Amino acid sequence: MSKIQVNKLQTLTGHNDCIYALTEGSDPRFFYTGAGDGMVVEWDLDDPKFGKLIAKLPHSVYAMEVDKERNLLFIGHNYEGIHVIDLNVNKEIWSLKFTDQAIFDIKIFGKEVFIGTGDGILVIVDIPTKSVRKRVKLSFKSIRVMTLSPTKKHLALGLSDHTIKILDLREDFHPIANLASHENSVFALSYSPDEDSLISGARDARLKFWSTSNYKLEETIVAHMYAINYLSFKEDGKYLVTCSMDKSIKVWDAAEKKLLKVIDKARNAGHGTSINKVLWSTYSGQVISVSDDRTISIWQIEEI
Numbered sequence: 001m002s003k004i005q006v007n008k009l010q011t012l013t014g015h016n017d018c019i020y021a022l023t024e025g026s027d028p029r030f031f032y033t034g035a036g037d038g039m040v041v042e043w044d045l046d047d048p049k050f051g052k053l054i055a056k057l058p059h060s061v062y063a064m065e066v067d068k069e070r071n072l073l074f075i076g077h078n079y080e081g082i083h084v085i086d087l088n089v090n091k092e093i094w095s096l097k098f099t100d101q102a103i104f105d106i107k108i109f110g111k112e113v114f115i116g117t118g119d120g121i122l123v124i125v126d127i128p129t130k131s132v133r134k135r136v137k138l139s140f141k142s143i144r145v146m147t148l149s150p151t152k153k154h155l156a157l158g159l160s161d162h163t164i165k166i167l168d169l170r171e172d173f174h175p176i177a178n179l180a181s182h183e184n185s186v187f188a189l190s191y192s193p194d195e196d197s198l199i200s201g202a203r204d205a206r207l208k209f210w211s212t213s214n215y216k217l218e219e220t221i222v223a224h225m226y227a228i229n230y231l232s233f234k235e236d237g238k239y240l241v242t243c244s245m246d247k248s249i250k251v252w253d254a255a256e257k258k259l260l261k262v263i264d265k266a267r268n269a270g271h272g273t274s275i276n277k278v279l280w281s282t283y284s285g286q287v288i289s290v291s292d293d294r295t296i297s298i299w300q301i302e303e304i
Contacts, residue, residue, distance in 0.1 A: 116143030158186030201228030
């Protein structure tokens with residue numbers, strides 16, 4: 001098993017409230033953060049010290065996603081709907097109000113945007129017509145996180161009703177599976193890069209590995225002390241990182257399902273409060289993390 005060495009490269013500041021949203025640009029040299037202060041900021045991994053403010057909204061931003069084909073940034077504006085920024089000129093080009101709920105996650109596939117809301121509704125927006133195409137009521141509890149399997153054309157959703165729901169995009173969101181193994185809200189969810197596995201993390205501090213051939217549970221790990229807030233795979237699928245309300249980031253061997261490294265305040269000058277999102281950059285191979293402590297950290301994670 002590989003040994004992992006961690007170095008903290010940067011601590012970035014500028015947000016005035018907890019940072020909740022983190023996404024990679026169509027050019028992965030850039031990434032975007034959104035926070036409780038309503039600010040959306042662009043950061044450049046080649047020169048990360050100073051961010052560029054590209055939007056300021058009245059309410060918190062929990063969710064963002066980049067439409068890489070059209071170079072658009074979709075921002076989930078709590079209690080309002082979505083705002084769409086053209087990243088070529090950093091200007092808002094349209095917005096759509098369709099909910100008075102919080103928006104916890106956004107995903108894009110083809111010409112459609114999938115938006116998960118606080119009242120358990122999956123809203124499907126057609127990008128060319130800028131209109132709501134469909135609403136799918138999945139639960140009376142929040143949709144917290146989503147992940148796509150582009151080859152299988154499956155959309156997996158983690159909910160606050162403790163379940164993971166799998167929908168078939170080829171059959172207009174027909175349900176495939178309802179996975180009820182977690183004991184609390186599912187906050188973290190990702191298909192592996194080869195799409196053979198689905199990994200989930202929840203408020204119950206458990207990390208679960210599912211086979212996507214039949215959506216059977218393969219393994220459960222007590223992974224953190226408190227809620228697992230998010231997870232992200234390295235591009236080659238060899239490792240994944242989880243982040244938690246327990247203020248730590250953990251590095252895992254994805255195939256072996258083994259813990260390799262703990263990154264925290266005591267050992268690595270890590271975050272002082274809950275870590276809300278992690279992103280394994282496809283540009284630099286570095287890990288980016290955002291926290292309730294209003295800072296962004298950039299980590300070099302290497303095999304030794």
